Amino acid sequence: MQYEFCCDLIQEAKLHKILEEVVHVEQIINDQSLAAFGGKGRKMTVQVRNEEIHSGHLILINTGYPVRQKEGSEPLAPLSLHPEIREWHDGIQLEKTCFRQLTALLEASGGMDEIVVVSGYRTEEEQRSIYEQSLVDNGAAYTASYVALPNHSEHQTGLAVDVGKMRRDVDFIAPSFPDSGECRAFKELAADYGFIQRYKEGKRPITGIACEPWHFRYVGCPHARLIDQYDFCLEEYIDFLKAYKHDGPYLTTGYGCAAAEIYFVPADNGAVTNVPIVNGEAYRLSGNNVDGFIVTAFHEKG
Numbered sequence: 001m002q003y004e005f006c007c008d009l010i011q012e013a014k015l016h017k018i019l020e021e022v023v024h025v026e027q028i029i030n031d032q033s034l035a036a037f038g039g040k041g042r043k044m045t046v047q048v049r050n051e052e053i054h055s056g057h058l059i060l061i062n063t064g065y066p067v068r069q070k071e072g073s074e075p076l077a078p079l080s081l082h083p084e085i086r087e088w089h090d091g092i093q094l095e096k097t098c099f100r101q102l103t104a105l106l107e108a109s110g111g112m113d114e115i116v117v118v119s120g121y122r123t124e125e126e127q128r129s130i131y132e133q134s135l136v137d138n139g140a141a142y143t144a145s146y147v148a149l150p151n152h153s154e155h156q157t158g159l160a161v162d163v164g165k166m167r168r169d170v171d172f173i174a175p176s177f178p179d180s181g182e183c184r185a186f187k188e189l190a191a192d193y194g195f196i197q198r199y200k201e202g203k204r205p206i207t208g209i210a211c212e213p214w215h216f217r218y219v220g221c222p223h224a225r226l227i228d229q230y231d232f233c234l235e236e237y238i239d240f241l242k243a244y245k246h247d248g249p250y251l252t253t254g255y256g257c258a259a260a261e262i263y264f265v266p267a268d269n270g271a272v273t274n275v276p277i278v279n280g281e282a283y284r285l286s287g288n289n290v291d292g293f294i295v296t297a298f299h300e301k302g
């Protein structure tokens with residue numbers, strides 16, 4: 001069973017109701033399920049294999065940090081599970097939580113009819129052929145601006161989705177996603193559902209990719225809101241979190257009746273890392289694909 005800690009759920013259903021559902025869930029670290037804390041007042045450590053730094057919703061993928069997940073290890077869902085979603089071509093898939101949150105975001109923004117999903121999960125082979133075709137069609141400079149090298153594309157994780165305004169001729173590499181209507185509503189609500197616009201104006205010196213209003217990346221809550229709030233790109237956020245260690249102070253944030261504490265645990269030398277979990281009611285773990293793990297611990301405010 002998978003469970004995602006969603007800001008809206010926190011507000012509406014209250015934290016303890018969510019925990020009722022997750023408290024019996026087995027601790028599954030590597031698929032980012034929300035795991036229940038082992039009882040109030042107990043200190044706890046989980047042992048995580050170091051190869052898990054390459055998986056999770058917060059992994060950083062760019063020129064310097066390639067995709068290291070094994071192909072086929074991502075839990076994927078086909079968009080056709082939700083027939084109302086418009087797909088630019090058949091067979092688009094996304095990582096399961098990303099898919100569920102995208103569906104909720106499309107519904108909340110009223111964009112189900114107006115927004116088309118142009119691209120989702122890609123294999124390394126698909127990324128390679130898109131890259132090579134773009135070199136032929138668009139040239140080297142354009143391709144370097146908008147298409148990630150094979151093995152350096154977030155699309156290979158299933159956590160990235162390209163969306164466009166519905167029209168007859170959608171540009172596959174750079175779909176139009178205007179700052180108006182349903183597209184604007186989608187953009188404004190994206191962080192509430194765990195999505196960030198991954199490549200923003202002004203961040204190219206850090207990300208290596210030009211502004212892409214159509215490319216959204218799922219990172220989960222509350223991280224998407226924090227990234228927006230600080231006007232970070234993912235590279236900056238991953239770096240920023242390294243200042244917050246298990247012995248505190250944590251990066252703290254709260255919504256509705258729930259609060260979250262976020263901190264970084266560097267990977268130990270060797271095969272495993274003992275990740276200390278701060279006292280709380282539930283937590284989630286993600287690798288950063290660089291050098292360690294990010295813990296997000298949830299508890300009731302009060």
Ligand SMILES: [Zn+2]
Nearest residue numbers: 160161162215
């Ligand atoms: Zn994209």
